[in-house]
Amino acid sequence: MQTARLSWLGRFRFRQHWHRVLVLPWAVPLTCHLLVGPAYLSRPVSFVGATLLMALLVDRWFWGLNRATSAVVQRYPDLHQTGRRVVANVLVCLTVSACFLVATVALFSYLHLFGTTISVEEFFSTAKVVPRTQEWVSRTLGISLKPTLVPLLFYAFDLVVLLLVVLMYEAFYLLGQWQASKINFEQRRKASLQGQLQSLKNQVNPHFLFNTLNSLSSLIADEPRRAEEFVDEMANVYRYLLQTNEQELTPLAVELAFIQSYFHLLKTRHGSGLHLRIRVKEEFLGHRLPPLTLQMLVENAVKHNVIQTHKPLLIDIATTPAGGLRVRNNTQPKNTRVDSNHVGLANIAARYQLLAQAMPLVKADAEHFTVTVPLLAPAT
Structure with a gap:
């Protein structure tokens, strides 16, 4: 059994699935709670259904981010273009994330999925999401927050998460470039040695x-x-x-x-x-x-x-x-x-x-x- 477990771990690639490990466990329930409201935690059907649907949507969000960042990398692939690549990735990820958030809220709102009552306008105007978030954060942290601070914290948190996502993409890209450079160096060295060996053979x-x-x-x-x-x-x-x-x-x-x-x-x-x-x-x-x-x-x-x-x-x-x-x-x-x-x-x-x-x-x-x-x- 231990061998089988190690084999599974060997096949699992953190670089390919890091968003499932680091983002899905908290992003999915948090977003569901903001959209569905109290029914998300009080009704098992709503909890299971909303969680599965949101997990699928967040996974598609990351698919879109992967495609977008890949296009940016093809445009700015070199090491000296790191600054441009990071700025372009931030702008692209902001655009993709904004489209994803609007589409997700619209889906839950217009279809009233799992008891969702908040509208798109109310969600982004924070008319209903602010009190709900304020109550949840205050209860979780054990402190009382002013309503005016909640939207700022909400959007600041979104921005920080997005920046961390971009940094993760950049870190994995630079790691991949370093590994490719190392492999390329070894291949060049091998080709050089083969050429020298062939020349020596010709001469001796x-x-x-x-x-x-x-x-x-x-x-x-x-x-x-x-x-x-x-x-x-x-x-x-x-x-x-x-x-x-x-x-x-x-x-x-x-x-x-x-x-x-x-x-x-x-x-x-x-x-x-x-x-x-x-x-x-x-x-x-x-x-x-x-x-x-x-x-x-x-x-x-x-x-x-x-x-x-x-x-x-x-x-x-x-x-x-x-x-x-x-x-x-x-x-x-x-x-x-x-x-x-x-x-x-x-x-x-x-x-x-x-x-x-x-x-x-x-x-x-x-x-x-x-x-x-x-x-x-x-x-x-």
């Missing part, structure tokens, strides 16, 4: 290491100075791969410095058949992008295209007028099939999606393969 697979070490071996024998430079660039490549472990974004200038080292390894191996051209405006060097984005795109170009001296592969990295970064290479596909699971492009797209940024644009035709990725403004 036997084929890459064999070619790299073979190039190094040739340089050691014939050109010791170039061999020294090659080792330095190789160290820069692996150092950057390891240092990007915890980074979500990196400055474009840092990413370009890394790609120069990475291209140095590729250039040593492929010779004059491979060319890299970088045309990045200085004003964009401080902009950011997910680390290893350029490495994945350059590696993708080298992997899928023929690289020969008489048929060179040109990789062009340039900024666009719209503030993006375009990586383009001429298309000259290999005759043999290249094993590829498209992890690189998929990982780049996943990172931008988790960052809530525009997705990279991929364009392929008979002459060029182009990928344009957004650049994020520098951190302030």
